[in-house]
Amino acid sequence: MTIPYLNLQQLNASFDPQLSEAVRQIVGSGQYLRGEATHRFEQQFARYCGAARCIGVANGLDALTLIFLAYREMGTLHAGDEVIVPAHTYIATLLAVLRAGLKPVLCEPRFDTCNIDPEAAERLVTSHTRAILPVHLYGRPADMNALNQLADRHKLLVVEDAAQAHGSRPLTGAAAAYSFYPAKNLGALGDGGAVVTHDIRLADTVRSLANYGSSDKYTFIYKGVNSRLDEVQAAVLSVKLLRLDPDNERRRAIARRYLKEIPWERVGITAPVTVTGIEPDNVFHVFPVFTPHRDELQQHLLRQGIGTQIHYPIPPHRQPALSAMYGELHLPITERIHAEELSLPISPLLSEEEVTNVIEAIACAPF
Ligand SMILES: Cc1ncc(COP(=O)(O)O)c(C=O)c1O
Numbered sequence: 084m085t086i087p088y089l090n091l092q093q094l095n096a097s098f099d100p101q102l103s104e105a106v107r108q109i110v111g112s113g114q115y116l117r118g119e120a121t122h123r124f125e126q127q128f129a130r131y132c133g134a135a136r137c138i139g140v141a142n143g144l145d146a147l148t149l150i151f152l153a154y155r156e157m158g159t160l161h162a163g164d165e166v167i168v169p170a171h172t173y174i175a176t177l178l179a180v181l182r183a184g185l186k187p188v189l190c191e192p193r194f195d196t197c198n199i200d201p202e203a204a205e206r207l208v209t210s211h212t213r214a215i216l217p218v219h220l221y222g223r224p225a226d227m228n229a230l231n232q233l234a235d236r237h238k239l240l241v242v243e244d245a246a247q248a249h250g251s252r253p254l255t256g257a258a259a260a261y262s263f264y265p266a267k268n269l270g271a272l273g274d275g276g277a278v279v280t281h282d283i284r285l286a287d288t289v290r291s292l293a294n295y296g297s298s299d300k301y302t303f304i305y306k307g308v309n310s311r312l313d314e315v316q317a318a319v320l321s322v323k324l325l326r327l328d329p330d331n332e333r334r335r336a337i338a339r340r341y342l343k344e345i346p347w348e349r350v351g352i353t354a355p356v357t358v359t360g361i362e363p364d365n366v367f368h369v370f371p372v373f374t375p376h377r378d379e380l381q382q383h384l385l386r387q388g389i390g391t392q393i394h395y396p397i398p399p400h401r402q403p404a405l406s407a408m409y410g411e412l413h414l415p416i417t418e419r420i421h422a423e424e425l426s427l428p429i430s431p432l433l434s435e436e437e438v439t440n441v442i443e444a445i446a447c448a449p450f
Pocket of ligand 1: 142143144145172173175176218244246247261262263264274275276
C-alpha cells in the first residue's frame, strides 16, 4: 500500500526520542499506576479542555459509562431514564448508556453534518427523558448551542461523547468523555480514556467508581469497577498532547485541499463540508465522503495503493447485539450514511505529494 489509511508506526516514531524516553522513565520508576505521570497528564488535559477536573480511566467506553453511573449514584439519573443518543455513532455510545441501566433513544442525524439533529432530538423528548448525549462524530462538533438550549427548555443533562474530538472545543455540557485509542487524534500506545467536567462532585464520584468505589484505601462506598489510566499511557499522552494543536491544524489544511481540489460534482461524490464552511473547531478525526458507489470507490482507490476505511458499515440499530431492542426501526438518514460513507486518509503526517495522489486518484474514478 503506497498510502495506508493511517500509519501508526510512522506517526508514533515521529514523537521520538521524547516518546521512548517517557516510556523508559516509567519503566525505571517502579510506579505503574496512580503515580505522578497520571496526575500530571490529568492536570494538563483538564487545562487543555478548559475543565475544572480530568479523571484518567481505562478507555473511552468506561469514561462514558462512568459519567452515567456517577449520575445514578448521585441520584440525578435513575434506572430506565431515557437518554437521547445519535443513531449514527460508534456502538460504544449506546453501550455506555445501556451499561448504566438507562435507555438509549435513537435520534437521526442531519445528513450534512452527520451529527445529531437538534430538531429531531426535541421531537423525541418525553416525560422520561433525562439526558442528551451528543457525539462530536468524525471530530466535528455537534450543534451545542441548539442542544444546550433544548436541554435548558426540558431540564436535561448534556453529556458529550468527545471520543473523536480532541482539541475540538471547550466543554459546554455537564461532562465529556474522551478515548485515547491509538488511532485517535490524541492516541495512547494501548487503551486509555478520560472524563472531563466542571462539576467537582461528579468528578469525585467518577474517581471513586473507577477505583472499585473506594473513598480511601480500604473503604468502599460504591460497587465500583477497576478502570484506571496507567502511568505509561499517561506519560505518552503528555508527550503527544504538546503536538495536538499543530497536528489538528495540519488535518484542517489537508481537508482544505481535498475540499478545493477534488472535482466533487464531476465524480458524483458528496463532500462533508464546503471550504468556507469548515468550523475552526472541526478537528477532522475522519474525513468522510459520501457516494452510492462507495464500495467501487474504495476498490478503485485500493488499486491505486490508497487505503480507506468505512465509519461505519452497519448502524448500531442493525447490529445483532441490539437488533432485538430496536426491531424493524427504520432510520433512513442513518442508514444512508452507513451505506455511502468512505473515509479518506487524513493523517497529519501525509505529505503534500501524498494528498495530491489521493486527489488525482479520486479524479480518475471510473464513474
Ligand atoms: C464515538 C465513540 N465513542 C466511544 C468510543 C469508545 O472509546 P474506546 O475505544 O476507548 O473504548 C469510541 C471509540 O472508538 C468512539 O469512536
